[in-house]
């Protein structure tokens with residue numbers, strides 16, 4: 646099983662499962678769940694998910710290493726525009742946010 650993203654809080658609404666890999670704006674835009682809609686995320690043990698506000702892994706980033714029923718707790722509801730699903734067997738804090746330095750195509 647992989648990571649599952651959901652359009653609504655508490656793992657409700659349209660959803661999509663993501664294996665290890667990187668998923669850019671174009672990928673998300675073609676899903677039923679769409680761009681700027683993710684509200685909750687299931688994260689299996691040993692997975693790490695990086696949600697990016699911008700296209701192509703830019704803008705603010707939220708890192709998740711555990712199930713998160715409401716991204717609004719991290720000021721990240723309806724913002725995700727690209728996603729990385731990584732091996733999480735590193736020491737990463739839960740739900741911390743970073744700002745990527747460099748190019749930023751902030752799309753709101």
Ligand SMILES: [Ca+2]
Pocket residue numbers: 681697698699723724725726752753
């Ligand atoms: Ca966004």
